[in-house]
Amino acid sequence: MAQEQKQIDELTGTATTGHEWDGLHELNTPLPRWWLWLFYATIVWAVGYWVVYPAWPLISNSTQGAFGWHSRAAIVTDLDALRASRGPMVAKLAVASLPDIVNNPELLDFARAQGRVAFADNCAPCHGAGGGGAKGYPNLNDDDWLWGGKLTDIEKTIRFGARSGNDKGHQGNMPPFAGVLKPNEIPAVADFVRSLSGLPTEAGADLALGKTVFAANCVVCHGPEGKGNQELGSANLTDKIWLYGSDKATIMDGVERGHGGVMPTWEGRLSEPTIKALTVYVWSFGGGVK
Amino acid sequence: MNASTGSTMTLDQPAPDAPALARLAAEAEVAGPPPDEDIPLYAPSRKIYPQSTHGTFRRIKWAVLVVTLGIYYLLPFVRWDRGPNAPSQAVLIDFPARRFYFFFIEIWPQEIYYLTGLLILAAIGLFLMNAIAGRVWCGYLCPQTVWTDLFFAVERLVEGDRREHMQRDARKWTVETWARKGVKHFLWLMIAWWTGGAWVLYFADAPTLVKELATGEAPLVAYAWIGILTFTTYTLAGHMREQVCLYMCPWPRIQAALTDEYALNVTYRYDRGEPRCSVKKAEQLRARGEPAGDCVDCLQCVHVCPTGVDIREGASLGCIQCGLCIDACDNVMKKLGRNTRLIAYDTDINVKRRMEGQQPFFKLVRMRTMLYAAVIAIAGGVMIFTLATRGSEGISIIHDRNPMYVRLSDGALRNGYAIRIVNKQLRHRDFIVSVEGVPSSLIDFVGLPPRTDGRQLVDVGPDQTKEVRVVVTDYSATPPAPSTTILFKLIDVDTGEVAEMRDHFFGP
Numbered sequence: 184m185a186q187e188q189k190q191i192d193e194l195t196g197t198a199t200t201g202h203e204w205d206g207l208h209e210l211n212t213p214l215p216r217w218w219l220w221l222f223y224a225t226i227v228w229a230v231g232y233w234v235v236y237p238a239w240p241l242i243s244n245s246t247q248g249a250f251g252w253h254s255r256a257a258i259v260t261d262l263d264a265l266r267a268s269r270g271p272m273v274a275k276l277a278v279a280s281l282p283d284i285v286n287n288p289e290l291l292d293f294a295r296a297q298g299r300v301a302f303a304d305n306c307a308p309c310h311g312a313g314g315g316g317a318k319g320y321p322n323l324n325d326d327d328w329l330w331g332g333k334l335t336d337i338e339k340t341i342r343f344g345a346r347s348g349n350d351k352g353h354q355g356n357m358p359p360f361a362g363v364l365k366p367n368e369i370p371a372v373a374d375f376v377r378s379l380s381g382l383p384t385e386a387g388a389d390l391a392l393g394k395t396v397f398a399a400n401c402v403v404c405h406g407p408e409g410k411g412n413q414e415l416g417s418a419n420l421t422d423k424i425w426l427y428g429s430d431k432a433t434i435m436d437g438v439e440r441g442h443g444g445v446m447p448t449w450e451g452r453l454s455e456p457t458i459k460a461l462t463v464y465v466w467s468f469g470g471g472v473k
Numbered sequence: 474m475n476a477s478t479g480s481t482m483t484l485d486q487p488a489p490d491a492p493a494l495a496r497l498a499a500e501a502e503v504a505g506p507p508p509d510e511d512i513p514l515y516a517p518s519r520k521i522y523p524q525s526t527h528g529t530f531r532r533i534k535w536a537v538l539v540v541t542l543g544i545y546y547l548l549p550f551v552r553w554d555r556g557p558n559a560p561s562q563a564v565l566i567d568f569p570a571r572r573f574y575f576f577f578i579e580i581w582p583q584e585i586y587y588l589t590g591l592l593i594l595a596a597i598g599l600f601l602m603n604a605i606a607g608r609v610w611c612g613y614l615c616p617q618t619v620w621t622d623l624f625f626a627v628e629r630l631v632e633g634d635r636r637e638h639m640q641r642d643a644r645k646w647t648v649e650t651w652a653r654k655g656v657k658h659f660l661w662l663m664i665a666w667w668t669g670g671a672w673v674l675y676f677a678d679a680p681t682l683v684k685e686l687a688t689g690e691a692p693l694v695a696y697a698w699i700g701i702l703t704f705t706t707y708t709l710a711g712h713m714r715e716q717v718c719l720y721m722c723p724w725p726r727i728q729a730a731l732t733d734e735y736a737l738n739v740t741y742r743y744d745r746g747e748p749r750c751s752v753k754k755a756e757q758l759r760a761r762g763e764p765a766g767d768c769v770d771c772l773q774c775v776h777v778c779p780t781g782v783d784i785r786e787g788a789s790l791g792c793i794q795c796g797l798c799i800d801a802c803d804n805v806m807k808k809l810g811r812n813t814r815l816i817a818y819d820t821d822i823n824v825k826r827r828m829e830g831q832q833p834f835f836k837l838v839r840m841r842t843m844l845y846a847a848v849i850a851i852a853g854g855v856m857i858f859t860l861a862t863r864g865s866e867g868i869s870i871i872h873d874r875n876p877m878y879v880r881l882s883d884g885a886l887r888n889g890y891a892i893r894i895v896n897k898q899l900r901h902r903d904f905i906v907s908v909e910g911v912p913s914s915l916i917d918f919v920g921l922p923p924r925t926d927g928r929q930l931v932d933v934g935p936d937q938t939k940e941v942r943v944v945v946t947d948y949s950a951t952p953p954a955p956s957t958t959i960l961f962k963l964i965d966v967d968t969g970e971v972a973e974m975r976d977h978f979f980g981p
Contacts, residue, residue: 315876422882469944
């Protein structure tokens, strides 16, 4: 070191550090002292953190900080503040009737915003993120409703579910006809059901037999014209919408084994304003009946 | 280290401005080698006592100081009537409402690219200044320079000019010394406090906030920001001063890399000044027919320098090029009856040319000044054009992600959209939304009751946006395409102003 310190840059008269890169030498200019003070200040600042915030790990927890600040408590505070700020609108939602909500732009916006979050949390796993549905899970955007698409219908289905075990919920199901119908009757009735909505039938399909079988077994629920019954949750077989699929094999499978998908009951699990918000949100997908 | 390369840079090879280097090297030898003791890792900062001066550049600096600080302190109080639905403050950054108001211009958050444009203009403007006359920003306009200049003025007012101040500091400190220093720091803190106070006024209605601040009703964040800016102003302008320029600021480093040899800089014309000698000696030398410079080595240029630089050593990192040394030198030259501007805005090239008996020349029109000016003109022009022609309404659309399309019970296809309508005017407006491009379509607004005339109009509040859910249904019998481009039109019912946005209608 001593040897290197003697190297002096002739131009500036400053000592060099002795480091040299391709003929360039590093001048040994001392740092300003305040820079050092700043460094000490950051250390003091860090010590302040230890004092103010939970910091040092102990055996079962950690040092708690002088003012009791805790990230969990901070989140609770934030959530409480959020609830408080939403409070007035939630209160309005709680007392407003469903038609009132839909006719009041301010309430509608709020209900849809609340409904969007509740839907994503509770409904999207089956019905899809935008209510698009899947095989066996109804698409909530279309205008075909098993249990009715008016605001009150939607609310009832959300509140009590279908085949959910709740006595107030929708109960009907599609029974299995395997063993009830003869083996040749099942394809015949499937072809006949396809013909109801104008779908092409297989060559040589026995539509006459199918019609007879349908009249004897299906009209009780699906009606003489196959238009279904929202009281019973029986599907309209004449429209273009098929919950399970419209191909012959799927229809035959449904006839043989029946259907009974479950919509859970949400009363008691979701708050009243949330159920209202969800109702309005689902209704506002576009398929809701006015 | 290899001993053969151990010697530091020497002047073996002639540099373009060899005379300057030679002189500096000679000075270094005169100063002698540094002491052979250990070099300290940290150096205490040298206290600088800049002397007052007067002259052209001092006047320019006073004018700039008064104008810039005047704008800064008073602008929040300037009123600008925008009507009942907007604040009446000319310049306001309204964070809660996400708006920026600048006189007749209102900027929304999504128009933040105007800030990008401003930053481009600021950067290129800085480069242009630098290409023309070096560190103009540092010397006259930089807040650090302006506030430090103001703090120097206060210091001289209370503790006296350079000589008086230095003498009092060197003597044993008396009650008077302490009292003067106390007054100085009090005044500094008052200026710093008002600096912080003015800052927060840009973020809320100024007269209201002043009243709230005075009565203790202002939000805590306002007091906190005043405290922060009081601290930074007091520290940076009162205590850190030239240290900010020397150690903190990136611009001197960038500037040194950006500049070229034609940029005007505050330059000591050593062709005229050297060899330095006293007036008497100069007379003797001239009588003998030997060369004598105009510089009398009075050190006035060093004494007035706010960063403690000796300009006669050439441009350096510490020199902010404020021109005060020009004033100081001119005053001395006038008294001696010699020509002024021994120190002046000039270039090293000209110094060299004069030494070689050539005429100096100035080259302001260069590739870089033209390019910088062109970039400023283009960026500024684009900004002015877009500002002048931007619409007062807007429509943005998000197509439903899931499901992409919906088959209705009668076989019709439906697509859902979230449409956000922007009303930038300060009045309520009714809009019609229509769609073009779907063969047989029906547009339906969810939860939007029709008016008495049957039309579904979207009512958007002043300076607000509104989101509506829209479903478009295609009843046509034609087989649908997987994707059809459609056009949404937003029409102001009253003015007929139209905004359009393309989107898609999806099918299987």
